[in-house]
Amino acid sequence: MKDELLKTETVTETNNKVIQVKNLVKKFGSFVANKSLTFDVYRGEIFGFLGANGAGKTTAMRILCGLSSPTSGEITVGGYDIYKETEKIKKNIGYMSQKFSLYEDMTVSENIRFYGGIYGLSISKRKEREAEMLAKLKMDEVKNKLISSLPLGWKQKLAFSVAMLHDPQIVFLDEPTGGVDPVTRRQFWDLIYEAAANGKTIFVTTHYMDEAEYCDRVTIMVDGRIDALDTPDKLKKQFNAQNMDEVFLKLARGVS
């Protein structure tokens, strides 16, 4: 399946593996959260990581972000080795965690200033990025409001934009649209498309199967393993399904 996919892609794209994972294993004591995962992510694609709760999605993503260390496996992110060049990786990635992570007791501007400062953006660069970002999100009026006073959907969009403040190659999104209304979810995906169009690689976990349709390629994790990896269209064909929901259910049922 994967070989077939590679054939259809150009040579530059195959050289453009922005994430390479080979035999990634993560154990917590005797519990194996990731059972030998192998996959590649290409530059500029939206790579969906799907699975039920507890399938091991977040664990794998946290390893790629350098928040957790793998038990074994060969992994490079942005061309850097995950064991030796963790800090270089961190300059090149953005991350938006499941837990909302802007400071609620600071204003929008203060949050941007802080993260901009941490990533070493110059003041002029930061101001430029801030103006750009607030204009795009139409949030210029709330820039001096505390984050805690904003609705969840706005916070999520802000968190995504802040994660991209330093212009990273790869952005990791861990269930970014959890608990958000459908309209805001759609808007959120517009932001993701735009980022991908600008050459960013998006690595996103979700358990909304409709969102899987928006991804370029999708990985379905079941019980710590990758059970399927392909474009949504091919997966639907392969499993003879109408939509991704059915694909997922067929895979999950096959296990139990």
Next chain:
Amino acid sequence: MRTILYILQKEFIQIFRNKTMLPMIFMVPLIQMLILVFAATYDLKNVDIFLVDKNLSETSRELVSHFEGSPFFNIYDASFDLAKAENSLKSDDADLIMLIPENFESDLIRDDEVGLQLLVNAIDGNKAQLIFSYVQGILSSYNKKVIAEWKGLAEFNPPLQIKAKISYWFNSELDYKWYMAPGILAILVTIIGMFLCGMNLVREKEIGTIEQLNVTPIQKYQFIVGKLIPFLVIALFDLAFGLLLAKIAFNLPIAGSLALLFGFGTLYLVGVLGLGLFISTVADTQQQVMFVSFFFMMIFILMGGIFTPVDSMPDWAQTLDRVNPIYYFMKIMRNVVMKGSGFTDLIEEFVSLIVIGLVFLSLSIWRYRKTS
């Protein structure tokens, strides 16, 4: 360096926006200094005597009046029934039973010597000893009077004796408030600094913002230093505030150099805040930080010599105190404030605090993990 400044800016914004923070910074020192310094006194007052005077003679009454005349004692009750007296000691109503035997006066006249029984409630050993020495003082002045009156001054040739003339240096009036204020202040800045600092770091773990920081290229030392400095500033501010309060409320004389005191204060606080940060890098919740910090704090404070002199602790305890930062700071506070000690008098403390500070700070930087 720039990164640290951004962290500091963020921390101060959050500290001043936190509604419980400002009252903590101002009210805690105000209340603790004013209440604790007055309360934690060794001055012995109002010792309640249960009198069992079986003699009821002129001599015994005079002896009793000596006790009544003292500001330290008061006759709580009197009875001939020793059992009743014992009960009042048991029920904690009396501190002392004074038993004057039936033949007190006659024995004294006949033998020039007579016994007096004192039963002291020694649950608080310190207090019992103090009571005993106060009683001795009163008895010896009474003795002199008896000898003078009965035997006549001229006749009285006391045996050769050495008389000690005591003058109390560095605290001539033995004002306990002057002794307690620097000690309590030392503890106060420790509690405020260590707790706030540790709680702050672990709070970022609880709300999850620490993950967002851990995916940035922020360096471990930058993070720890950025977390330490704000609370160092707050604790030093409280040190100044507390000294000012002590000056106003107790007229505490500050004999030594303030610059030296704050220099040592900084050194000391880096150590204890480092310990607070270390605890919070290990812990996952604010509750855990509270318990573990409290554990260390209890040991440090009680072994630090605020209430009991370190010199009278067993040798092993004194050895253990070598790693107790509060022990050094307590000593520095008292010596600089009351005695006016200079830097050269405190070299040992200086070196020890530097070592302790470096160890705790390095531990916290080492233990802070960006990757779990």
